[in-house]
Amino acid sequence: xxxxxxxxxxxxxxxxxxPLDTVKVRIQTEPKFTSxxxxxxxxxxxxxxxxxxxxxSLPVCTVTLVSSMSFGTYRCCLAHICRLRYGSAEAKxxxxxxxxxxxxxxxxxxxxxxxxxxxxxxxxxxxxxSASGPLGTPPLSxxxxxxxxxxxxxxxxVAREEGLRGLYKGSSALLLRDGHSFATYFLSYALLSEWLxxxxxxxxxxxxxLLAGGGAGVLAWAVATPMDVVKARLQADGRAGRRYRGLAHxxxxxxxxxGPRVLFKGLALNCCRAFPVNMVVFLAYExxxxxxxxxxAAAPPGSQ
Numbered sequence: 001x002x003x004x005x006x007x008x009x010x011x012x013x014x015x016x017x018x019p020l021d022t023v024k025v026r027i028q029t030e031p032k033f034t035s036x037x038x039x040x041x042x043x044x045x046x047x048x049x050x051x052x053x054x055x056x057s058l059p060v061c062t063v064t065l066v067s068s069m070s071f072g073t074y075r076c077c078l079a080h081i082c083r084l085r086y087g088s089a090e091a092k093x094x095x096x097x098x099x100x101x102x103x104x105x106x107x108x109x110x111x112x113x114x115x116x117x118x119x120x121x122x123x124x125x126x127x128x129x130s131a132s133g134p135l136g137t138p139p140l141s142x143x144x145x146x147x148x149x150x151x152x153x154x155x156x157x158v159a160r161e162e163g164l165r166g167l168y169k170g171s172s173a174l175l176l177r178d179g180h181s182f183a184t185y186f187l188s189y190a191l192l193s194e195w196l197x198x199x200x201x202x203x204x205x206x207x208x209x210l211l212a213g214g215g216a217g218v219l220a221w222a223v224a225t226p227m228d229v230v231k232a233r234l235q236a237d238g239r240a241g242r243r244y245r246g247l248a249h250x251x252x253x254x255x256x257x258x259g260p261r262v263l264f265k266g267l268a269l270n271c272c273r274a275f276p277v278n279m280v281v282f283l284a285y286e287x288x289x290x291x292x293x294x295x296x297a298a299a300p301p302g303s304q
Contacts, residue, residue: 003072005288009281010067014059017277019052024266024273025124028232031258036269055123057151062116066109071285074105074186098190099183106182110175115167117174119154121235170234172247173227181224189216189282209286210279217278221270226263228270229254 023039033039043051078101079089085097093101126148148154158166192215196208204212221228230250237243237250244250254262 001289001292002075003068005285005292006071007064007068008288009071009283009285010063011060012284013067013277013281014056014063016280017273018056018059020269020273022052022054022124024269025121025232025236027269028229028265029121029125029236054126055120055151055154059116059120062112066112066116067281069112070105070109070182073108074101074182077101077104093190095187095191098187102183102186103179105186106178106180107175109178109182110171113178114169114171114174115155117231118158118167118169118235119148119151121232122154122158123148123151125236169237170231170247173231173234173250177224177227177231180227181220184223185216185220188219189213192216203286206283209282213282214275214279216282217274218271220278221274222267225265225267225270229263229265 023036023043026043027033027036027039030039033042047054078093078097081097081101082091082093083089085091085094148157155167162169189212192212193204193208196204196212198205198208230247233250233254234244234247244253251263
């Protein structure tokens, strides 16, 4: 049920957070934007509401599998660790157990999410001309680079022009981002849930789940943002000529050209987006788990 609950929670999270994710990617990859509001205004002026949902179809199709793997891997890994260390999968895990299981959860996602992230970033940073420029000026022209017609066309184009390596461009940064951020994610959720659980109860109420989930998301993205910036730049690279030779070159070039603050581009937006998204993710996740436990408890003994 952890795999099922994780899948449902992931879909709910994408539905809530995708528009801000598009803004975040554009801020991280396009130096011309001076603020979140500048990016929002520019995107809406050029592309209207649809511009905030570029590349959405692929994440929606894949998030079920990816989120399911994340939560399921975490729970399975935690159960195995508890069985080995304490003799029972139901034993209360320690902080180190949760951290290691969270790290394993993040690492397990990379093989599946890297191609999806490449397509998402390419589509989010691809622009279409607006009907007219500001104050009635002529229409804006498309930037140089391939015109991707959708997620599948994007993946096929990248594979054809850049090979299999193109689909896994930025995977080293993605690995560093997800490993550490998911360790932080699950550990902070466990600690916050424990803190918000009323005395005499074994788990927090709805309000506690919402606060713990939102807080865990904020802390995870605070850890993830530097590598998220690098990942986005590496994956967007290649639309009109290759700029970065690898992870280290991307970090050095970005810091040299834009200063150390570049590694924290989108931090405030990531944290603002993470709170409501992960509130919804954990609320759906916990609701499915509690519903399944209730159904199992109510079923006749012979039918379980």
